[in-house]
Amino acid sequence: MVVEIKEPNCCIRGCCRSQTIPLHLPPSEYSLSSPIARGAESVVYDGILDGKKTAVKKPFLSTSDDLDKFHKQLQLLCKLDHSGIAKLVAAHARPPNYMFFFEFYEGGSLADKLHLEEWTPEIDEALQIMYQLAKALQYLHNLGIVHRDVKPANILLDGNLNPHLADFGLAEYKRDLKKVTVETWRSSGKPTGGFHKKNMVGTLIYMAPEILKKETHTEKSDVYSFGISFNELLTGIVPYTDLRAEAQISGIRKTFYSCMSSDEKISQIYRKGRVFWKEVKSICRFMESDQLIKSVIYFNFLNDTIDGSGKVLRCFLRL
Numbered sequence: 001m002v003v004e005i006k007e008p009n010c011c012i013r014g015c016c017r018s019q020t021i022p023l024h025l026p027p028s029e030y031s032l033s034s035p036i037a038r039g040a041e042s043v044v045y046d047g048i049l050d051g052k053k054t055a056v057k058k059p060f061l062s063t064s065d066d067l068d069k070f071h072k073q074l075q076l077l078c079k080l081d082h083s084g085i086a087k088l089v090a091a092h093a094r095p096p097n098y099m100f101f102f103e104f105y106e107g108g109s110l111a112d113k114l115h116l117e118e119w120t121p122e123i124d125e126a127l128q129i130m131y132q133l134a135k136a137l138q139y140l141h142n143l144g145i146v147h148r149d150v151k152p153a154n155i156l157l158d159g160n161l162n163p164h165l166a167d168f169g170l171a172e173y174k175r176d177l178k179k180v181t182v183e184t185w186r187s188s189g190k191p192t193g194g195f196h197k198k199n200m201v202g203t204l205i206y207m208a209p210e211i212l213k214k215e216t217h218t219e220k221s222d223v224y225s226f227g228i229s230f231n232e233l234l235t236g237i238v239p240y241t242d243l244r245a246e247a248q249i250s251g252i253r254k255t256f257y258s259c260m261s262s263d264e265k266i267s268q269i270y271r272k273g274r275v276f277w278k279e280v281k282s283i284c285r286f287m288e289s290d291q292l293i294k295s296v297i298y299f300n301f302l303n304d305t306i307d308g309s310g311k312v313l314r315c316f317l318r319l
Helices: 064-078 110-115 123-142 174-188 219-235 245-253 263-269 277-282 289-305
Strands: 030-038 042-049 052-059 088-094 097-103 155-157 163-165
Touching: 030 052, 052 064, 064 088, 064 097, 110 155, 110 219, 123 155, 123 163, 123 219
Parallel strands: none
Antiparallel strands: 030 042, 042 052, 052 097, 088 097, 155 163
């Protein structure tokens, strides 16, 4: 997709710039059709840009803080270039319309694939998806970026089932997270222990236990969310959904997986019983993205070599 870049190629504030991504699109260059997704903070439309289909995200910008977040997210997206990350192809960063134009991924989200289409992946397909996602996380973490909302709904699939991590509305540089967290806690006037929703971002059932204890998000928090998503991909089960919110919080803080499948359940899904929930569980904790990639590769090796006799695969190691 080639869209002419018109100078000056920057947002109205001048804080967002790019040499490759157009940031100011005249209305004649694009068109929007019906909404394809609607959330609390944005609407996503089918769009056409340069004759090609795109996904156009229009955030709700009702306050100056919302506008600040838009520019912050745009700055971050302009710096990302990885095959495992949803590609920003253009943006409109001037009033009255603020929009992100993303490459369109025909496979939809992994969550919809699993739960609306009731897709059951082959083990090799699941491993390939998670390996590519692990590479995307490694790329982000090497840049010092924490995504903070890794989950199947934010993983988009193309026609070849390649995953693309999306929705960077909560993403932050790790250096900024420490500063913001300390300032927020000091200004809250509340005890430092316990659970305070106002200081928490992300999606509860994919959230690492330390976040519920009001600790700072780190790369390891993303890896935890990766592990929970991996379990969901392998089993088709959304964790904790049979519990009320209070019980979910308690279970997560204790790292208690009441909704994660047993060895028997996995064996029903994969005839040779090559995957075991304890191994998927252990991937959630205390791993950097570099070790995560090695574990998925090792898991794939074992999947190719173990005879499926019911042995527990000691492939994901707590470090």
